[in-house]
Structure formats: structure tokens, C-alpha cells
Amino acid sequence: xxxxxxYTPLKVADLxxxxxxxxxLLCGVIYTGRDAAHKRLxxxxxxxxxxxxxxTGQVMYYVGPAxxxxxxxxxxxxxxxxxxxxxxAPLLLEKGLKAMIGKGPRGAAVRDAIKKYQxxxxxxxGGAAALIANSIKKAEIVAYEDLGAEAxxxxxxxxxxxxxxxxxxxxxxxxxxxxxxxxx
Amino acid sequence: MREVQASRITSAVKELxxxxxxxxxxxxxxxxxxxRNKEVSESGKSIFTQIVENMEIxxxxxxxxxxxxxxxxxxxxxxxxxxxxxxxxEDAFNEGVRQGYREGYLRKSMVTDPxxxxxxxxxxxxxxxxxRVVPGDKIKITFVPKGGGSExxxxxxxxxxxxxxxxxxDFVVERVRKSGGNPCNPIVVGVGIGGTFEMCAMLAKKAILxxxxxRHPDPRYKAVEQELLTRINKLGLGPMGMGGRxxxxxxxIEIHPCHIASMPVAVNIQCHANRRAKAEI
Numbered sequence: 454x455x456x457x458x459x460y461t462p463l464k465v466a467d468l469x470x471x472x473x474x475x476x477x478l479l480c481g482v483i484y485t486g487r488d489a490a491h492k493r494l495x496x497x498x499x500x501x502x503x504x505x506x507x508x509t510g511q512v513m514y515y516v517g518p519a520x521x522x523x524x525x526x527x528x529x530x531x532x533x534x535x536x537x538x539x540x541x542a543p544l545l546l547e548k549g550l551k552a553m554i555g556k557g558p559r560g561a562a563v564r565d566a567i568k569k570y571q572x573x574x575x576x577x578x579g580g581a582a583a584l585i586a587n588s589i590k591k592a593e594i595v596a597y598e599d600l601g602a603e604a605x606x607x608x609x610x611x612x613x614x615x616x617x618x619x620x621x622x623x624x625x626x627x628x629x630x631x632x633x634x635x636x637x
Numbered sequence: 638m639r640e641v642q643a644s645r646i647t648s649a650v651k652e653l654x655x656x657x658x659x660x661x662x663x664x665x666x667x668x669x670x671x672x673r674n675k676e677v678s679e680s681g682k683s684i685f686t687q688i689v690e691n692m693e694i695x696x697x698x699x700x701x702x703x704x705x706x707x708x709x710x711x712x713x714x715x716x717x718x719x720x721x722x723x724x725x726x727e728d729a730f731n732e733g734v735r736q737g738y739r740e741g742y743l744r745k746s747m748v749t750d751p752x753x754x755x756x757x758x759x760x761x762x763x764x765x766x767x768x769r770v771v772p773g774d775k776i777k778i779t780f781v782p783k784g785g786g787s788e789x790x791x792x793x794x795x796x797x798x799x800x801x802x803x804x805x806x807d808f809v810v811e812r813v814r815k816s817g818g819n820p821c822n823p824i825v826v827g828v829g830i831g832g833t834f835e836m837c838a839m840l841a842k843k844a845i846l847x848x849x850x851x852r853h854p855d856p857r858y859k860a861v862e863q864e865l866l867t868r869i870n871k872l873g874l875g876p877m878g879m880g881g882r883x884x885x886x887x888x889x890i891e892i893h894p895c896h897i898a899s900m901p902v903a904v905n906i907q908c909h910a911n912r913r914a915k916a917e918i
């Protein structure tokens with residue numbers, strides 16, 4: 454399993470080199486969004502309206518961070534469970550989103566969209582929220598401030614740790630990893 | 638009759654909210670350390686390393702272990718000789734949650750209406766407070782901040798008595814299998830068997846309050862706990878469900894008498910950030 458440092462915005466050429474199980478250290482700008490923000494984004498797309506952020510080549514991190522303590526960029530910020538964003542993800546991938554970070558497996562429609570639109574799904578460690586927060590150097594709300602923890606934030610990250618769970622080649626670490634170790 | 642000021646409950650609750658979210662109980666630290674050595678998959682080993690490092694950062698810097706600082710759930714043993722004065726009993730808990738979540742920089746995760754409005758209440762109230770009146774003049778509070786990701790993987794089933802222990806075991810194992818990588822494995826599995834519908838769910842929740850190194854006092858249920866843990870760890874889910882040998886660190890069962898027609902079984906899933914803290918007034 455390779456260890457790769459990836460810089461955003463992501464290019465397909467970078468993603469082609471990734472395989473499931475690879476450790477990725479992500480650097481650059483990423484955006485946050487979870488249930489409520491995704492619903493609003495997709496409502497806009499369905500009504501042919503502009504999104505508040507350009508998702509082309511971007512990374513969406515499924516997180517609702519804890520409040521920042523004084524002197525910190527952000528509070529604890531681990532991933533939330535991704536399947537809840539499954540109904541919304543294919544539309545964003547179609548618009549050019551290149552990676553999603555979350556935890557837990559994705560549904561068939563998202564896996565298909567990942568392949569079709571040449572994107573990746575990265576898994577961060579759920580519950581490693583304080584550790585992950587230390588890789589986030591800056592955070593600012595760029596949309597939906599009224600949603601509080603669920604607002605869309607622009608994060609500047611350095612060596613944000615994650616694992617490739619679904620690669621551009623159609624592999625799924627959840628499926629293959631479990632099959633490898635299953636005895637029951 | 639011992640008089641206790643409501644403000645004492647508030648300050649105890651405030652402290653509990655912060656402590657529980659920053660520091661894992663000793664039994665959980667020991668379990669994570671022990672199971673870390675049992676994991677063989679590459680992704681699993683790296684996840685364990687992160688879990689341990691994260692736990693150390695949270696405790697040292699007084700920041701939440703997980704950003705999901707949960708629903709504030711309290712189990713209280715209220716001495717029957719206690720008289721709470723100077724404010725409402727439940728108000729005192731909610732005020733403690735309000736203060737603890739604000740001053741502790743904990744995330745507020747409660748919405749007003751479950752379906753229609755879903756507006757954040759902004760202070761993580763209301764708390765869920767389960768009080769049992771017991772002999773004595775003390776107030777013993779156990780606080781559990783319950784995260785949404787693992788809670789969502791829980792299930793209750795009204796089984797038939799004829800399903801027997803084999804049925805119970807299969808239900809628990811299948812519940813964990815279906816949860817896959819969603820609930821932040823390695824998990825702790827709380828199982829409630831018996832009671833009525835609501836009692837059964839409560840038993841499963843109480844089961845996760847029990848330290849993971851304490852087995853059921855009835856040797857027959859102790860054996861079931863051990864067998865279920867072995868079976869669950871053969872599912873291959875591993876840490877975060879990406880493959881491995883450590884899917885769960887404990888299965889805790891709680892039982893209760895039930896109706897002649899019934900055999901309800903509830904499974905409450907708890908993530909590896911199995912947070913709980915106690916206080917006594």
C-alpha cells in the first residue's frame with residue numbers, strides 16, 4: 454500500500470495513480486458539507502441555480518465540526534457517516550466534484566458515479582476527530598452560516614490523513630477488505 | 638431528608654459533559670490497547686494508531702475525542718431521602734448540559750423537530766434523563782454522550798420465544814454485519830433481551846454502560862457474550878469496516894423478565910469512542 458501526498462484541486466491524472474488501501478495525506482483547500490448543506494446544494498442544482506461554491510476538482514469532507522477553542526482553527530473534526538449523503542453525491546460528482554471524504558461504505562449509485570465521473574472516495578478514521586483537527590490550519594464559513602456545525606466551510610489542510618476506499622478503477626475497499634478477512 | 642441545591646446538580650452535570658467527551662474510561666483505554674495488538678490488516682493497524690493518538694491528544698488538550706459529542710443521556714439513581722431545592726430537577730440537568738456544551742466547546746447536535754423543522758436547539762438540550770428512585774440520600778449520575786452514527790445502526794426486534802438463543806445470536810451477528818463500516822468499528826455491542834418494547838431498548842442502552850472488562854454474572858449469558866464476540870470478529874469487517882479481525886471489543890448483554898408471549902431483543906451499537914462518566918452528589 455502506497456503513501457501518497459495529494460494536492461487540491463485534484464486532477465484525474467493524480468487520481469489514476471491511487472488504489473484502494475493507499476494512505477493519502479491531503480494538502481490544500483477542501484470544503485465541508487453534511488446532511489442539511491447537501492440538501493440545499495442539490496435543491497439549487499435541481500432548480501438550475503448556481504451553487505455557492507464551485508465544486509470542479511474539489512473535495513467535499515462530510516463533517517460537522519465541534520466549535521473551535523480560542524487560538525484553534527477548528528474544533529474536533531472527524532468524518533460523519535457517508536451513506537446519508539448518497540442521495541446527493543452523484544449530482545455533485547456530475548458537476549465535477551473529484552473526491553469525497555467520509556466514513557463507511559457507499560451505495561451502488563455513488564460507486565457507479567465515482568467510476569463514471571472519475572472521482573475517488575476517501576475514508577477518514579471516525580472518532581479520530583482531535584487528530585484530524587490538527588491537520589486543519591484554517592477554517593472559514595463560505596455558505597449557510599445559519600446551519601451552524603452543518604454550514605459549508607472552506608478548510609486549509611496539511612497532511613490530512615485518509616485511506617482510499619473507492620478508487621477511479623472501480624475497486625471498493627469495504628467489499629474487498631471484508632472479503633479478505635471474513636470467516637463467518 | 639437531605640436537601641440538595643439544584644445548582645449542585647447543574648455544576649456536576651457541566652463537569653461530566655466535558656470530562657466524558659475529553660477522556661475515555663480506563664476500561665476502554667485498556668481494551669483499545671489490547672485489541673490493537675490483535676489487528677492484522679494494514680488499514681486496521683493504521684486506524685488503531687490514529688485512535689490511540691487521538692485519545693492522547695483529546696485528553697492532553699481537553700478537546701472532544703469525537704466531534705459528535707452526542708445526545709446528552711443521563712442515568713440517575715436518586716436517593717429517596719433527597720429533596721432537591723432551589724430549582725427544578727430536570728431543569729438542573731438541562732442547564733448543566735447548556736453550560737457544559739458551551740464552555741467545553743462541544744458540538745450541539747440536537748434538532749427541535751425530528752422530521753419537519755430540524756432546527757438546531759443551539760445548546761444540545763433537551764437531555765434525556767432516566768431516573769430511578771433508590772434507598773439512600775445520594776444522587777448518582779452516569780452521563781453518556783451518545784453519538785448518532787453508531788446509534789443509527791441499532792435495532793429492536795420482537796422475536797418469538799421459539800426463536801430461542803440461536804435466534805437471538807443470529808439477530809445480533811446479522812445486525813453487526815449489516816452495520817458494516819458505518820458505526821466506527823471496533824464497536825461495543827449492547828444487547829437487551831426481555832422486558833417490554835421500551836424496556837428492551839433501555840436494557841440494550843444500559844448494557845453499553847457496563848465496563849467492557851466485566852462479563853455477565855450468569856455464566857450462561859457470559860458464555861453467549863463471549864461466543865457472540867468471537868462470531869462478530871469473524872465477520873471480517875475490521876476497524877472502520879475496511880477489513881480486519883477486530884470488529885468489536887465487547888458484547889454486553891442485559892436481561893429482564895418478560896411476558897409469556899414475548900422475547901424482545903434490542904441491539905444498541907456503540908462506537909470505539911465509548912464515552913461515559915460518573916458523578917455522585
